[in-house]
Amino acid sequence: MTQKTKLIVLFFLGIGLTGLQAQNMYVKEINGTQTVYALNSLQKLTFSSGNLIVAKTDNTQGVYARSTLRYLGFYNFPVSIQEQENDEKMSLLAYPNPVSNELTIDLSGMKSLNGTLRILNIEGKVMKTKVVSSSNIVMFDMSQLPMGFYFCQYNNGIEIKTVEIIKQ
Numbered sequence: 001m002t003q004k005t006k007l008i009v010l011f012f013l014g015i016g017l018t019g020l021q022a023q024n025m026y027v028k029e030i031n032g033t034q035t036v037y038a039l040n041s042l043q044k045l046t047f048s049s050g051n052l053i054v055a056k057t058d059n060t061q062g063v064y065a066r067s068t069l070r071y072l073g074f075y076n077f078p079v080s081i082q083e084q085e086n087d088e089k090m091s092l093l094a095y096p097n098p099v100s101n102e103l104t105i106d107l108s109g110m111k112s113l114n115g116t117l118r119i120l121n122i123e124g125k126v127m128k129t130k131v132v133s134s135s136n137i138v139m140f141d142m143s144q145l146p147m148g149f150y151f152c153q154y155n156n157g158i159e160i161k162t163v164e165i166i167k168q
Contacts, residue, residue, distance in 0.1 A: 023039060
C-alpha cells in the first residue's frame with residue numbers, strides 16, 4: 001500500500017474529523033450515482049485489489065472500483081432547505097487544490113471578515129494560523145508542510161467553515 005493510499009485510509013477512518021462534526025460519508029461515482037453512509041453505521045473502509053470496500057456494522061458492504069470514484073467526502077449538511085440556500089451563499093474557497101506552494105483563500109462569501117484561518121493536519125493539529133480583519137483574499141505559504149491531507153478552517157465567531165486541502 002502506497003503512502004498516499006495509507007493517508008487516504010486514515011482520512012476516511014475519520015481521524016481529525018471530530019471537530020468537523022460530520023454525520024455522513026458521501027461516495028460519488030463518475031456516472032453521477034451518490035451513496036450516503038451514516039458514520040455511526042460504518043465498521044471499516046479498506047482498499048483492496050483496486051476497490052474501495054465500505055463495511056457496515058450490519059455486516060453489509062458496498063464495493064466500488066476506485067477507477068469509477070469521483071470523490072468521497074464528509075459533510076454536515078443543513079437540515080432545512082432555507083438553511084441550505086443560505087449556506088451555499090456563505091462559502092470558503094481555497095485554491096489551487098491540490099496545492100504545492102501557495103494556497104489562496106477567498107473569504108468573499110463569508111458574513112464577517114473578522115476571524116481566524118487555520119490549517120489543520122488530519123489529526124486536528126494546527127499547522128498554521130492567520131488572523132483576518134478585512135481582506136477577502138488571504139495567502140498561506142504551504143511549501144514547508146509535508147505532502148498529505150489538510151483542512152483549512154475559518155472561524156469568525158458567527159460561523160465555522162472548513163474545506164479539505166491536498167498538499168502535493
